[in-house]
Amino acid sequence: MHNPAWRPARLHTERLASIQHHYIDDRPSVCNTGNPEVKHTLPVHVALAEGHPATALQPNHLVDALTRQLNAETSSDGDHTVWQLETIPLERRATNADQGFILVFATANLEGVRQAYAAIKKLSATPSHRFGVLFSGAHEGEVVARCQERLASGTQRFLGIRPHELGHMSATGPDFDADLARLAGEIQRLCGTHSTGNQLEIAHT
Amino acid sequence: MTLQIHAVFEIDSSDLRSLVVDNLGALLGEGARLVENMPQIDGCCLATSDSHDEPVLLSFDAVDPQRALLTGLARMDQLGSETAALFLQDYQPPAELLVLAPEAPPGLTLFGGPCPVSWRCIQVLSVNGEFGMVIAPLVEKTAAATPILLGRRPTIVEAVLNPEEEQHFSQL
Numbered sequence: 001m002h003n004p005a006w007r008p009a010r011l012h013t014e015r016l017a018s019i020q021h022h023y024i025d026d027r028p029s030v031c032n033t034g035n036p037e038v039k040h041t042l043p044v045h046v047a048l049a050e051g052h053p054a055t056a057l058q059p060n061h062l063v064d065a066l067t068r069q070l071n072a073e074t075s076s077d078g079d080h081t082v083w084q085l086e087t088i089p090l091e092r093r094a095t096n097a098d099q100g101f102i103l104v105f106a107t108a109n110l111e112g113v114r115q116a117y118a119a120i121k122k123l124s125a126t127p128s129h130r131f132g133v134l135f136s137g138a139h140e141g142e143v144v145a146r147c148q149e150r151l152a153s154g155t156q157r158f159l160g161i162r163p164h165e166l167g168h169m170s171a172t173g174p175d176f177d178a179d180l181a182r183l184a185g186e187i188q189r190l191c192g193t194h195s196t197g198n199q200l201e202i203a204h205t
Numbered sequence: 206m207t208l209q210i211h212a213v214f215e216i217d218s219s220d221l222r223s224l225v226v227d228n229l230g231a232l233l234g235e236g237a238r239l240v241e242n243m244p245q246i247d248g249c250c251l252a253t254s255d256s257h258d259e260p261v262l263l264s265f266d267a268v269d270p271q272r273a274l275l276t277g278l279a280r281m282d283q284l285g286s287e288t289a290a291l292f293l294q295d296y297q298p299p300a301e302l303l304v305l306a307p308e309a310p311p312g313l314t315l316f317g318g319p320c321p322v323s324w325r326c327i328q329v330l331s332v333n334g335e336f337g338m339v340i341a342p343l344v345e346k347t348a349a350a351t352p353i354l355l356g357r358r359p360t361i362v363e364a365v366l367n368p369e370e371e372q373h374f375s376q377l
Contacts, residue, residue, distance in 0.1 A: 111362075114374045118365040146377040154373050 038081045042070075042187065045088050045104045045119040049111030056137035057171040062105055063087060069184040100128040101191045106147075108138035108168060113151050124159050131155075131163035132190060134183065136170065144168040164190060213329040216267045216336065218248040221329065224338045225265055225305065229253060231340050232303070232325060233261060249273065250280045252299060262299035267329045270306030274313065274322070277302045 046059045063085045070083035085103075102123060106116035112135065120131050133151060138144045148165050156162050166186055169179045229237040234256030246252060249272075251263040262284065264277025285298045304310055304324045316322040326341035366374065 110374070110377050113377065114362045114366070117370070117374060118362040121365055121370075143377070150374065150377050154370065157373070158370055 039084060040081050040191065041084045041086050042191070043086050043088050043102045045102060045116075045123070047104055047106040047112055047115035047119050049107040049109055049115065051109065051111070052107040053137045055171060056107070057169050059087060059105060061171060062134075062136075062169070065180055066184060066187075069180050070188065073181075073184055073188065100126075101130050101132065101187070103166070103187065104131055104133045104163070106133060106135055106151075108135040108144050108147050110150075112137070113147050113154075116151055117154050120155055120161070120163060121159060124161060130190070131161070132166045132187065133163045134166040135168045138168055141168075209331075209333050211331055213331050213336065214268055216329050220336055221265060221267050222248065222251065224329065224336060225251060225263060228338055228340060232263070232305070246280050246284070247276060249276055252284070259301065260297050260299040261301045261303055263303050263305060265305035265327070267327075268307065270304065270308045270310035270324070271312075273304045273306045274310035277304055277322070 044059070044063060048059065067083055067085050074081045074083065104116050104119055106112040116133055123129050123131075133148070135144050135147055138147070144167070152162055152165070164186070166183060167179070169183065170176065225232070226239065229239070233253060236256040238254055240252040240254055240260065246262075247264075249265055251265075253261050253263055255261050262277060262281055264273045264280065266273035266276075281299060281302050300321075302322045304313070304322065305327045306324065307326060307328050309324050309326075313322060313324055325343070328339040328341075330337045330339060363371075
């Protein structure tokens with residue numbers, strides 16, 4: 001039975017989630033200084049389970065916000081790199097990205113972990129690919145830790161690779177901006193490191 | 206007095222609806238009733254509670270069993286969504302779909318499991334100009350559809366994972 005007391009809060013959250021795109025720039029703000037731009041494509045593999053909560057971070061919101069953040073940071077550094085995020089569905093094996101780092105965005109539950117693993121397995125046929133996994137949709141930190149552990153142990157055991165753990169992000173909340181900045185920083189650092197050898201694990205709390 | 210009885214193949218949906226409402230007890234058992242506060246779902250569907258207070262969706266058509274089945278399935282889908290629960294207090298989605306039609310709808314036997322679909326044979330008659338409805342007796346064979354197990358196509362994930370990986374990723 002649904003408790004009527006929950007409805008206003010839930011409706012409010014859903015309303016916020018549905019209009020949040022109004023507050024995010026469609027196009028990344030990049031300083032045009034006349035210097036030639038370097039396009040940097042980041043493939044994002046979406047591994048969302050059917051039960052991905054409506055109030056969790058959604059792929060389009062992630063892509064918009066992360067593109068904006070990455071371009072804002074490079075712009076402030078005087079860098080002329082333009083970031084583009086390319087969303088890849090699970091059915092697709094290949095990516096046209098010109099570099100080896102792939103972001104996997106997954107629901108923090110068993111089905112999300114399975115989908116994330118399937119995506120990594122399909123894409124790991126290209127040895128230069130490296131993976132970072134970001135989860136969303138968990139209500140407890142313990143669930144995220146279990147998802148990360150299960151995925152990491154599976155990829156290590158069956159594929160011989162260990163994806164970078166990029167932690168968990170919620171759609172809203174006071175930590176969103178800080179989490180987004182941290183994620184963008186991690187991705188820039190990982191994409192700047194072109195070593196295809198053993199990957200270091202990045203722990204997040 | 207001579208009774209003029211003949212089968213009816215064209216009946217207004219509101220007339221058929223009234224006939225079904227008048228015969229709820231015969232269809233669903235003594236004590237069956239319409240669910241209160243439910244907005245009208247469709248001209249050919251009724252949200253009801255059976256004699257055990259279980260929610261049952263009735264979908265009916267005097268002529269076309271396939272239309273009754275498809276309409277009922279579409280409404281079951283709507284009423285089972287969380288959206289419906291948002292608008293109705295103490296809402297309980299229907300657990301069963303009962304199709305009322307002169308013949309068994311094609312494809313009925315494929316259903317089973319969590320959303321049971323059953324069929325009762327009805328026949329609308331005109332008796333001296335008045336509409337009436339004959340409800341066929343409940344026969345075990347027609348009341349409970351036997352589900353046929355279909356070969357399920359594996360999902361993309363299942364196709365990618367081998368048995369050892371399936372074992373590893375069977376739990377968190």
